[in-house]
Amino acid sequence: MALSLYRIQGFLFRGFLYSSGKKWQYSCRASNYLRLTMRACPCGKIAAKRALPYERCCGRYVEDFDLTPAPDAESLMRSRYTAYVLERVPYLLATWHPDTRPQSLDDLAPVKWLGLNIKSIVPPEPADPNTAWVEFVARSRVNGRGERLHERSRFVKQEGRWFYIDGKIFD
């Protein structure tokens, strides 16, 4: 997702780091993980009319991005949205193309993510098998105000892995 996204998300993550010791942070993550595996994936993907659980959807990639990279642009798009919801900064950085990747995502502001709607997917074409596009709307609440991010993201494949590289934001 775009640079603007992580900017508006900012302070929550920083506050979290400053106000908590490492130990607490890790134990919190472990219990969060157990809770997460049981519930519907934040990306909202439906299969056979049922919400997919996190562990069978984006969790496969977010929890193990070294060995299990997202296999296509849509999966990467969804898993990056999920990583924003769960504040998985290492995953966001690892799946961001080195050419456009920010140095850090320390500026995340308090955002409550409300849902993702994939509007269209342009899969790779034979002439350019390493580029794909995903257009989406991500809804959120920032300081009590509803926000809507409408973006067409570009993804590129390099050495067998898909990366987010940039996107066009619609008003």
Ligand SMILES: [Zn+2]
């Ligand atoms: Zn998902």
